[in-house]
Amino acid sequence: MDHRIGQKFLEASVGFGGSCFKKDILNLVYLCKYYGLNEVAKFWYQVIKINEYQKNRFTEKIIDELGGSVKDKKIAILGWAFKKNTNDSRESASIEITKKLIESGAFINVYDPMVKESKIKEDLNNIWMSESRSVEDFSFRFSRLEIFDNYKDAIRETSALAIVTEWDEFKEINFKLVNQFTKNKPKIFDGRLILNQYHYTIGK
Secondary structure, three states: OOHHHOOOOOOOOOOOOOHHHHHHHHHHHHHHHHOOOHHHHHHHHHHHHHHHHHHHHHHHHHHHHOOOOOOOOEEEEEOOOOOOOOOOOOOOHHHHHHHHHHHOOOEEEEEOOOOOHHHHHHHHHHHHHOOOOOHHHHHHHHOOEEEEOOHHHHOOOOOEEEEOOOOHHHHOOOHHHHHHHOOOOOEEEEOOOOOOOOOEEOOO
16 A cells, blocks of 8 residues: 555666655564564565665666776766655765765766755765765865756766656757767766666666
């Protein structure tokens, strides 16, 4: 009866986000352990682990397809919310993907139609703060981040673009026009199985 785990929810993605679903699964793990169902607890904990693996796998694919290194390459992240039609970015796959790409030397352009620039920076700040980064390190990392108010500017002069949130406007992207104003003809990584044209997609 819960639509989050029914047919409507089982769609291709870089991994589920949001605070509630992860929390509910961890509560289930706790209950299983409490009642001595240790093997069942391990099973449900692996759902969390495989979700993290999915984000990492997508990021590694981007790096691999760009020749094994993204150092000083510009990559567009399209979508910051954990799902469309919300400005909620808690546990969003975009956070981990952006973090790893910046740490791998990339410059990142971000666009999301509903998530504010301050929230995007806050999400990254929180995850880097948890690693006790220095002030100099923070400044360097944020210097590699740029946030845009439209996807056309975000993908300009990029080597790759990754669709992480399934916003409807991304389905309308005309990639012939993209190649006209982007010299590099960026590689397209569809993390939501919403495009007909891509170099790599999850779900096929």
